[in-house]
Amino acid sequence: MPVHPVILVILLPLLGMLANLFLAHRLREPTPGLIAGAAAGSAFLAALWAAGMVGAASGGVVHVHLFDWIAVGALQVPWALRLDALSAAMMVMITGVGTLIHVYAVGYMRGDSRYARFFVYLNLFLAAMLLLVSADNYLVLFVGWEGVGVCSYLLIGFWFDKPHGQGVKNSTAGRKAFIVNRIGDAGLLIGFGLLFWHFDSLQFDAVFAGASLLPAGDPLLVAVTICLLAGALGKSAQIPLFVWLPEAMAGPTPVSALIHAATMVTAGVFLILRSEALFALAPVTGTLIVAIGALTALLGASAAVAQRDIKRTLAYSTISQLGFMMAAVGMGAYTAALFHLITHACFKALLFLSAGSVVHALEHAAHHAADHAGRGGEPFPQDMRQMGGLRKRMPLTFWTYTLGALTLAGAAPLAGFFSKDAILGWAADHNPAAFLALAAAAGLTAFYVGRQWVMVFFGAPRTPMAKTAVESPPIMTRPLLLLAGLCLVGGALNLPGRGALTGWLGAEEESFHLSVAIASLALAAGGMGLAILIYGRAVRRAANAAWRDPLEARAERLMQVMRQGWWIDKLYRRTFICAFKRTGLALKAAEETELVFDRLTYAGYNRLTEALADADETLFEGLEHSTGSFVQGLAGASERTQTGQLNWNVVGIIGGLIVVFAIVATIGALR
Amino acid sequence: MLSVAAVLVMLFSALLSISVRWLLTAALWLAVTSAGAAALLYMLGAHEIAVIEFSVGTGLVPVLFVFAMSLMGRTSSMPTPIIPRTAAGGLALLCLVLLGLTLLPINTAGQDKVPITFSQILWQDRSLDMLVQIVLIFAGIISVLNILRRTDAEPPGIRHDH
Amino acid sequence: MIIDMYAAGIAAVFGLLGIGLYGLMTLRNLIKVILSLQIIGKAAVLAVVVAGSISGEIAIAQSMAASVIVADTLVAVIGLALAVQMQRCHGSLDLRTLSMKFHTPPEAENGG
Incomplete structure (x- = not known):
């Protein structure tokens, strides 16, 4: 049987x-990295x-068609796999950028205690991502979708054993990413269910053919697209599910480069591109997506302005660009x-x-410096306040970074200029409100990347x-x-x-305007100049790390x-997580006495009145706090069920089963 | 009649296996449950599965339990439950009743399909599943070996401060 | 006669499921919990086979049941291995003792 190249693309990383x-x-050390890199490179050729x-x-x-499932x-x-212009473009992009990142990682991960395991995860990620983009039906796509989610989790928490509580933080970040994504995935699964129903x-062709028979704005299509959108919002880190990406x-x-910037986070956008036929028929969802995207672009860009961590700046920048x-x-x-x-990747x-x-260079330098007495507090190699003057120490990195920064800011004639202006131009034609928001975000983008560039590389x-x-x-x-x-x-x-891309995709759209481009x-x-002006001075x-950000000096609270x-993160913590934790603590306290059920009625009543009093009091205390205690109050009722104890967990499962069975039985009886 | 007897034996031994104090005895009662299940499976026409269930459920699994207990050296335990027995029983019963409401009555007018043999299905139609299961078994063996590997240091990730 | 057998099978499924669930809720010993899972697994095998027997597709049901048995046995094997390690590292198999041991203080979970 002749092997189709699209199979090879997935098989080689595997x-x-x-x-x-x-x-x-x-x-021995570099070999696993070289194997992984070779696998990625050959997958690129196959792509x-x-x-x-x-x-x-x-x-x-x-x-x-591979086989029946x-x-x-x-x-x-x-x-079944599907090869068309969209999936081919994605595959070339993923394997191309992926190969370069593999090669880079060979050097970056040198000396890590789990060197080989890192490349196992990285290759598994590539295979899953390629499966995602080349799937021919929603279920195979979902396999890839979950596969990349798992790899993301494994790799975020890769350094789970770092000392001083850093390891715990890392693994918590991994879990957070996984759980936040799960919220979106629930919507995705419901969407698949609706589609099949x-x-x-679940084959793309059949679904799209069926959808084209429905009138535009059909409620079913709106429901399906909103469900799919929920999944996309989780994976692509959009409002309200973006909180996992910075961590x-x-x-x-x-x-961070491969999964949380170039490839996996674009899966949400890809899902919508793939389901274009559905989304085109649901203008309501389209409006919703524009609103979410434009807001996210603004939020991400403004949050990036205030970051101190070099990687967090880029993370918020990614969120913002995904919003675009x-x-x-x-x-x-x-x-x-x-x-x-593609250009963003x-x-x-x-x-x-x-x-x-x-970061790598600073980490190594900090290792050496640790022997001599270091001044300026705890060295934290990702903190931009502790950098400065790296232009002369790392000239090559400086120049590549400069090029990347200019591309992100949208300087002509670099790649980012054309792609960003294609979006801006289209927005100017179709949605003036979105155009304004996106243009503001573009200005902020230039500002924060200029700020970062100056803070890292200039000065002493x-x-x-x-x-x-x-x-x-x-x-x-x-x-x-190469990337430069x-x-x-x-x-x-x-x-x-x-x-070329427009022609290849067979699309008929042209959205480049000279006036928009000039603007x-x-x-x-202007953004970059302003940043250089403020931060250059x-x-x-600045002479040491106890250096004050000029914007923070002006507007500390806002920054x-x-x-x-x-x-937003804090809001979630105050509402959902705090409620969850308080129930857990209350349970632990309750559990120390054996008379659980006796206390249940008494304490439940107690908590209810307490919560009511709480709610009454906090009505005046602003949104953030009141939602918190509201949910806490709600939690009072179900508070006895979360202990981290298996027995109670089983009670919860059975309770859920009872509810489901009751619903099904009621529906059956009503028929 | 035989089937009713098998069911009674199963339920009786299952109840005993979760309620006896000695873990060893519990494992043996589990074996009896499994034997009952195998008998019932045979009567239902699932001959191959009956054999597998008998060899795995009555042979392998109890041996595993006994092996694990011998490694631990503790064989008896019956602490008072966290959840009151009546509440747990009530919940389980409620769950079953509702399940019954949704499932029963079952239309037993089965139509005879073209007879396909078990091995045909297993090795042809579900060959991929078979493959995955074999991989799964190996993965299971490897993980157990890794888990049981006695290390001098504590396993990584588990750090408890007293 | 044949209907009788189906009824017996369904009764067995319900009975085993109930006993297993009850065990999961009341038992505190890790080994016993795994044992309860085994009982629920048997209920699942029986349910699949009874359903296949009723609908006349016993062969497909059997192949599904084989998967259930494999998965179930693996659960038992890995669960027991973990239990052994729990006993070694923490000296206890009691769920309550263990859950108290693993309770992390809420401050540690706050993250950055």
Whole structure:
């Protein structure tokens, strides 16, 4: 049987993973990394081969049927792959950027105690992500979807055993990412259920064909698209489910670059692009997506302005850029969204890897400096206040970073300029409100990236570790150079007027306006100039890490709120998590006495009155606090069920079963 | 009649296995339950599964329990439950009653399908599942070996401060 | 006669499920919890086979039941291994003692 290249694309990373999994004990340090890198690289070649086959295929779509999976009555779900322009573009992007990041990781992870395991996870991630983008039905897509989720979890918490409580924080961040994503996935599964219920199939072609028979704005389509959107919001870190991404930076930097910037987080955008046929028929959802995307773009960009951590800045920047893509798909600018997705993958990977190079260098310098007495407090190699002057210490990283920053800011003629202006131009034509929000976000983008650039590379070194940092080894800087090259020429992928990508996707859209381009260039230049002006002066005066951010000096409260992601995270903590924790604590207290049930009635009543009094009192204490105690009050009723004890958990499960059975039985009786 | 006897034996031994004090005895009662289940499966026409259930449930699993207990050296325990017995029983019963309401009565007018043999299904139609199961078994064996590996240091991740 | 057998099978499924659930709620010893899971697993095997026997597709039911048995046995094996390690590391199999031991103070969970 001739093996189709699209199968190879998924199989090769899988083989790399298996090789590392079973041979890791026998291999010495760089070998597992090289195996993984070779697997990723060969997958890239296979992806190119596959992409070449798209044009020749009839209708531009190749279906590859591997074998049957589920065949129960009407539910026929085969393991089938789909190769078309969209999946080919994604595959080339994922494997290309992925290969470079693998090579980089060979150097970055040197000396790690779980070196081989890291590459096992990385290859598994690649395989899952490729399965996600090349699936031919929603269920196979979901397998990939969950696969990348698991890898994300494993890799965020990869350093779970770091000392001083840092390890606990890392694994907590991993769990948070997983749980927040689960909220979206629940919506996704409901959406799949609705699709199957109505269309009797989960195959893309069948679903889209069935949907095209429905009138636009059909309630079913609106419901389905909103459910799918919930999943996309979780994966792509949009409001209200973005809180996991900044903390996901706990993972090693190659992971942040590959998973939390370039590939996995774009899965949500991809899902909407893939389900374009459904979303095009649900204008209500489209409006919702635009609103969420534009808001997220603004929120992410403004939060990035206030960050101190070099990687968190980039994380909020990713959230903001994903907001751009979301807004684009919401407005129907599918090609522009895909274009920005691809260029974003290149320049954000470049930025992350350059930041990783900086962090790596500082970490090593801090190790050496630890022997001598270090001044300026605890060295924290990701804190931008403790950097400075790295332009001379790390010239190569400086130049690649500069290029990445310019691309992100949207300087012509780099890749980011064309893709961002495609979105802005489309917004100017179709949705003026979104255009204003996105333009503001673009201005903020230029500002925060300029701020970061100045804080990291200019002025005098502010700590001993910044003074002694040295450039990273070539195995790390060469991928940087390649990515920088991609950022330089990436715009050629879809130049205005002769859109290669537009033509390839068979779309008919053109959204580049000279006036918008000039305006956005002016915004970018203004934002960056302002940042250089404000921060350039500040870093020239700064001598050590006890240095004050000039914006913080002006508006400390506002910066604090923005640094914590506009307190959304805090809000969640006050409401859901705090309620959960209080129930747990109360239970623990209750559990110490054996008379659980006696106390249940008494304390339940007690808590209810308490909660009512609480609610009464806090009505005047602002949203944040009152929602907290409201949910706490609600929790009072169910408070006896959360102990972390198996017996009680089983009671909860059985209670849930009883509710489900009762509903089903009632429906049965009513029929 | 035989089937009713098998069911009675099963339920009786299952009840005993969760209520006796000695873990060893409990494991033996579990074996009896399994034997009853195997008999019932045979009567229902599932001959192959009956054999598998008998060899695994009556042979392998109790041996595993005994092996684990011998490694631990503790064989008796019956602390008072956290959840009152009546409440637990009531909940379980409520759950069963509601389940019954949703499922019963079952239409037993079964139509005869084209007879396919068990092995045909297992090795052809569900060959992928079989493969995955075999992998699963190996994964299980490897993980047990890893878990049981006696290390001098404490396993990583479990750090408790007294 | 044949209907009788189905009724007996269904009764067995319900009985075993009930006993298993009751055990999961009341038993505090980790080994006993695994034992209860085994009983529920038997209920599942029986349920699948009874359903297949009623609908006349006993072969498919058997292949499903085989999967259930495999999964169930693996649960027992790994659960027992974990129990052994629990006893070694923490000297107890009691769920309540263990859950108290693993309770993390809420401050540690707060994260950054």
